[in-house]
Each structure stands twice: as structure tokens, then as C-alpha cells.
Amino acid sequence: MEYNHKEIESRWQQYWKENKIYKTEIDSSKPKYYVLDMFPYPSGAGLHVGHPLGYIASDIYSRYKRLNGFNVLHPMGYDSYGLPAEQYAIQTGQHPEKTTFENIDRYRSQLDKIGFCYDWDREIRTCDPSYYKWTQWAFMKMYGHYYDRTADKALPIGDLIAHFEKEGTSGVNAACGKEMEFTAAEWNGMSPKEKSDTLMNYRIAFLADTMVNWCPKLGTVLANDEVSEGLSLRGGYPVEQKLMYQWCLRVSAYAQRLLDGLDTIDWTDSLKETQRNWIGRSEGAEMRFPIAGSDIELEIFTTRADTVFGVTFMVLAPESAYVDMITTPEQRQAVEAYLDEVKHKTERERMIDKKVTGVFTGAYAVNPLTGKNIPVWVSDYVLAGYGTGAIMAVPAHDSRDYAFARHFDLPIIPLIEGADVSEESFDAKSGKMINSASSELDLNGMEVKEAIAATKRFIEEKGIGKVKVNYRLRDAIFSRQRYWGEPFPVYYKDGIPTLLPEDSLPLELPEVDKFLPTETGEPPLGRAKNWQTAEGYPLELNTMPGFAGSSAYYLRYMDPRNNDALVSKEADEYWQDVDLYIGGTEHATGHLIYSRFWNKFLYDLGVVCRDEPFRKLVNQGMIQGRSNFVYRIKDTNTFVSAGLRKQYDTTPIHVDVNIVSNDVLDTERFRAWRPEFKDAEFILEDGKYVCGYAVEKMSKSMFNVVNPDDIVDRYGADTLRLYEMFLGPIEASKPWDTNGIDGVNRFLKKLWGLFYKGDNLLVSDEPASKEALKAVHKLIKKVTADIEIFSYNTSVAAFMICVNELTQLKCHSREALEPVVVLIAPFAPHIAEELWHALGHDTTVCDAQWPVCNEEYLVESTVNMAVSFNGKARYNIQVAADASREEIEKIALANEGAAKWIEGKQVRKIIVVPGKIVNIVVG
């Protein structure tokens, strides 16, 4: 038999499926291992060759762990709610479920061809009611809890209500939107609506007026991580700021725990750093500046308390509530004109044009340390959402304040010795303080760090302010004005949001006639008939965002068909957490934050036993496209080969990479490719047409999309798998380059050749030679070590070396071949299964034992050592492998004439590292 990948692969894939080889059950006799891929959003374009990179890597690890006796959970599913299907539905009128399911089927058939060991009985889809029941359930729990800072965990909102009834807000230490103060009597006197509104300030899932990223083109709000540089990530449409009443999740309550948790997990430093930046902890002080002639106090946040003597003005964010409170009648018109101007600018416009703008409110604040009056301004360079939305401006030591002061001609007071602030501000947090003394506080002469600490102490003692930690991390906006998402299990009773009863879940997504907003501007669910409770109360019209369904999916895989719980106690305690998670870095500030938050919340409730969901995370790189070009000579239909193109005036044209092989164009297929090239002429070099190339994004318009199906069809899944791993380290981004795939395919044929010559099985029961066993055990050692560090590319190289050696040794001994088959099984499972059965086994190779390296085979009787004298005149000596240091020295010296003197110089030092290199220093 020749190596026939098609026949082998389809036969074994069918066998695995029929015998449910990869079905996983709880088995307390074995240690568990949970390997997870970030599940895909099934897009209409299908899989390209870049998608499976991470899946192959995780598949290898899963199979490896299984061969090592672990009970491996390795599931797959689909993140099937999302904007693209809905946008497509709007354009075509097709129900998003229909296109989504079609896409899922296509993904599945593509995935199946690659031979993954997923337990498909555990498949989940986020748009399936039996799945999103638990998304809705988690939302209800978040609604029903608040974050208690003293207990440092989520507690039932009922506890808080009981506290309010007895003591009001006194003694409450809870995460909230704004600090509130009321007595028990006041609470008990509130109307139901007032109570509901008050509790919204504390609930973990809550309704609030929030500044949102509104994307008019998509007709919905977007989360911060769905917006980049003022444009929507999906579609690239402009995004503006808008105040809307929205569902939110109090992610910020978990900021510190999300930060601390990073120290306990095995992720790359760069990813942890990205999350740390996103959480953005900054330690500073909150200070109050009284407004002159009123009892209003401006509260500001600063990390530079030391610079308080250099405050020459204050700035409010345009959206700040203070603006209206303090603006003087004389300035009101100017301020309102400015606010109007700012409102009409989109986020993007604000960013592009960094002109300094602002307006004076007419009010003055009193510096609590100097007693001096300082003007209060409004400017859009201060953000409403961070800190208190108001700052003290220190132009000498902050570049933004500096630009503002220069523009409006405000005074600049330097506070650090030697700082030259005539051209720019001095932002560094170092140096000795000057100009910073009052009768009560003297910072002069202190280092900046000391001064910060001293000022903080002072303001706390004087009650001017307090030490405060701020986080950049915002609460997640959880409403989307879209159709294709999870409905909220919420209705409105006399305007008061109320949860549906838990046993009514799931609340299924209703049918609508169109997927567009209603004429009155309500979300698409406003079109649904009878979208109300049995009593006639209206149901929530918003749906949940994409990250809702993907935040706890890893838990659902543990117990996917359980209708009574998200995950049973038994399943949770057995599978615990994801041991290895593989996916792209693009989810660093979205999914990977939300998931950790969601999991910590469930941990607080005692639903899950682990605080962190993903123990180890590996980021696979992106596979870019590698485009090919042909060069058309201007105004002709003649194409010139890349090497000769400089002699002509040419235009490069993208050509389909599938009709190019090793950068050589198949000219016949090119003529057939498109009608306009039917009569194309070619100027060849060395009889070939060589194409140019460039690395670009993989996309249809560049004709550089390589479909895995085509590769599988031509070379087989095993070749595809090995080649994707051989391409380079999995974390690295690299262009897909089909050049070179032949080498991997050739290797598999050679491996096959160790077993078969034509139809003859060559395998013998003769013992293997020492050399053959050495080659095999070297392989065992190398591959075992490589897999543990995900260095799959060097593993593949090791296989090639070993097979070459065995081929040269003409080794067909079962003793040598059997371990090789088991080792290759994770990488190329189909051929391994075939060869395993050729060796006479009737069980599947998946249940084999991972071979153990016997170091004895690797021991050399003698070792070659390079000896150099002063780094020069290097030569080799042979010594016994177990030779002592002294013996090696002796032999080394003997070889160079046994001399204590070399080239007339005395030997001073001999450094010997057994097995390595001997260097002798003279002089």
C-alpha cells in the first residue's frame, strides 16, 4: 500500500466517531485535565488556514495528556450570538438563526476533516435556549447581589435591604455608583420606586444613566473593548458619547481582585500587563476645594498631592454636575455655548483635533492649603468618567495642564528645583520641592515621593480629603439595542424593573417581522408580538451583549445537559478549572476580563470552587496571508516575471495564491482564472513565471485565503497539522506560506516507508539495534520535553531526524517503531492509528501508553570535547563519558604536548565542564 491519506483519514475519523473514542465522563480513578480552545464565532466566510492553529496545538496537548493517563476534557462549541449575523439578517431578511446554523454546519464539517479529539456530545451554542437559560440565570443572580467591601465578596441584596431597614446607610461599605447617606427612617419612608432606584446604586447588575459608546450606524451601544480609536471594531463606524439608561455590570467592584488574581495564574507577562493597564490602578488622594462664596465643595482626584501649591486653576469635565452648580450668571451663556459645541463633537473628532478648548465658569475655588482663590474652568480634556470628573491643574508639572495654561494665559508656578518650565512642563516624579510651604505644611526640600506622602497625611488629618485608589476599569455596559442576543429576564411593573421567576427561564427570544429598530426608535424586540408577561407587564426590549454568552461557557462544558444547574457540584468539583486555555490575544481586555469577573462572582456565590477560571493560557499568533502578484506591462495583456519587472513599466495585480506554487504561476490556470486574462502573454525567466509576494491580512479581496479543506484534500489532515506546527512557535504571528508543506508530506511518506514497501508489511519482531534504540529514545526525550513547553516546531524536526536515522539504519523492528507511532499520535493521529493497527494492535492508539525515555540508551561510552587554549587552536579530545574533572584536564593537557607551558606561557587556569568544552587559559 502506498500512503493514501484520503482513505486512511476518512476511515479512522469514522471509526472514532462510531465508537465514541473521545467521549469523556467523570472518572475519579484518573486525574483530570481540561484543555479548552476559545470557541469560534461562526462567520459566513468559514474557516481559513489560520483558525485551526490554536486548535491543533490544543489537540496535540489533549492527546498527549490522555496518553499520559489523564482524563481529558476537550470540548468545542460556538459563540453564536453576534452582530455579523444580525447585520446580514437586516440586509437579506434571513433569520440570523438560519445563517448562524448554516455557518455552524460548515465550521463543523471543516473541523471534522482535521481530526480533532473533541467530545462533540458536549457541544454548546450560546444561542441555544438550554444554554442561555444559564446566562440569564447568572444575570438574575447579579441583579440579586451587591458587593460588600468589608466581606470583599458579593452578598445577597436582601442583606443590604435588612441593613437599610435597621440602620440606613450607616456602617455600609458597599461598591456603588455614588456614595449615599440616609437613615433607616428615610429608607422605610421611601416609595417602592425610590427604593428600587436606590438599590440600583448597589446591585451588581443594575440600571443606570451612563455615558455610553453609541454607534449610530449599528444602532447600538458598544462596550469599551468593542471600540478602538473612536471607531467600532465591527464595521469601523464612528462612535459617539451619549447618556443612556442602560443595564450595567459592576465589574469595577472586582477591580482589585482581578488585579491580585493575575499573580496566581500562569499567563504570559505581556498579557497580564495588558490586563493590569486595563484595570489601571492608581493610588492618589481625593481632595475638596470649597467654591468661594458658596457652600459647594469641588471634589477632585490627584496622584500628585505634592503639587497642591502649584494649582493655578481647576478644570471640570463638560459633563460634570458641578458645571451647572457653580457657573456664574455672567458666564452662563459662554459656558452653555461651549457645552453645546462639545456635545456635537464625536469621540473621534475630539481625538483627532487636539486643539485646546475650554471656558471659564466665572467661579473661584479656594486652595485649602494656601487660601488663595483660583479660577474654575470647563474643558473636554478632563473626562467625566474617571475620578470625580474634576481636576486641580498644575501646569508646571502636567503637560495637558501646561498646554491649557499657555493657551489661556494662566499662571505657571514651578515646584521642583531646577525644573525649566519655560517651554514645556516637567512631568517626572522626581526632584526636590520648592515654592511649597504654608504656615501649616512645608514641603520644601523634600523629594517628590516624600512630599506626596506628607501631603496625603496632612489632608487626612485636616479632613480636607482622603487617600483614594482609583481604577480605570469601568463597569461593563450590558444592554444592546439589538435582536440577536439573550433577552433579559426582566419586566417593568409600574416602571419598576422586576425579575421574572427563576423557574420561568429560559425567556426565549421572540420572533420579529424585521430586525430593525421600531419607528419610535425602540430596539428590534419592540416589534415582537405579546412581548409581555401574562399579567401584561412589558418585558425588557434590550438584549445582552456578545460577551454575556462567552463569559461562563467553560463551566457549561463540564455539565452541558444539566437542566437544573449551570454546573453540578459533582462536575464542578471534578473538573474544577481550565488547565490549559488556548486563544488569541485580541480577547485580553474583553472576554478574558469579563470571564474572570463572572467566575469570581459565581465563586462568591459558592457555585464554582475556583476563584480563577483559566490556570494556564497560551496565546497563539495570528496567521497572516501571503499574497502573490503578477506584473502586467502597462496598457498590454503581457505579464512579466518578477525578476524582470524592473525593465518595464508594470502594474502589480493580486493573483489567486491557489494557482501559484512556490511563487511560480501556473500560467494555464491563470488564463482560465478570469476572462480578461484568457489571452494573456508571459515574459518568463528560466522558463518560469515567478510571482512577487507580500504579507497582508488574509482576505478574499487579496486572493490570499487558503482554505484548510483544500490542503486536507491534497495532502491530508496529518500533513496540515504537522505543517501548521512546523511553521514556527505557536505564539508567533507569521504568514501562511504553502511553500514547504511538501517537506512535511515527504516525512510522513518516509514514516510510512518504515512500515510498508508496496503491499508488504516490513515490520519484524527482531530486536532493534543499539543505534535504532538510541535514535528512538532521543526522540522520546525531546518530544516529551517539547510538548510540555509547547515547542511543537522542534518536535516535528525531531521526528524528521529520527525517521531519517531509522530509514538509514533500515530499521523495521517493532521494538523501535512502536514508540515512534505513539509519539506521533498527538501530532498526526490518523497515520498513527493506521500504523498502530499495522503493528497488530486492535485497540485504538489513543489508549496507548506514552513511552518513557530510557537514558541508558543515550549514554555514550566516550564524549567528544572541544579543547581550546585561550579560546584559540580549538581541537577535539575523546574522554570517557564518566571521566572526572581531573582526568579530563590531564587528557586535555596531554594532547597539547602535556605541557604546563603553552607557546612559552604558563598555563594558569583550566576550566572543565564535563560534557561541554574545556578551555585552558595561559599567560
Place this chain on the structure above:
RNA sequence: GCCUGAAUGGUGGAAUGGUAGACACGAGGGACUUAAAAUCCCUUGGCCAUAGCGGCUGUGUGGGUUCGAGUCCCACUUCAGGUACCA
């Protein structure tokens, strides 16, 4: 601006501080063949030498530590990714 990471042949990439360039592609040469494909063998960082041994040089740049540096330290250059009026 800040934070991460990277820089090695024509290409993708190997190298616990110890013979740089494993493995593969590509290229060149050869064998087999009427021919092609497939397969196999040899050469392949650069320069010099070549009948043969070989020699010099070489991991972005400049320094440093070390008997010894692609690897560690300092400074710089370039590229990639993340992030940004976050006070």
C-alpha cells in the same frame, strides 16, 4: 508618550552561557528515466583557498561582564503588538 515583545542565511526558523545556523523550504549539481513527475545522493551564511588540509569573518548598532556571549548587563536603532487627554 507609556507598556510588552522581537531583531540570527535567499526564506520559515534551531541553539540549559559552551563547535551558531538543527529541521525544512528554496537554489545549484548529480543518479534513475526516451522524457516528465516521483524518488534518492551531494553542495548551500559570507569572503579567501581549493588537488587536498584549511583560514578569516559572522546572530540590528556601540560598550561591558566572562576563560567563553545569539544568549547576561548598560546605552542606542529599527520593527511588531497593546494602550492613551486616566490627572
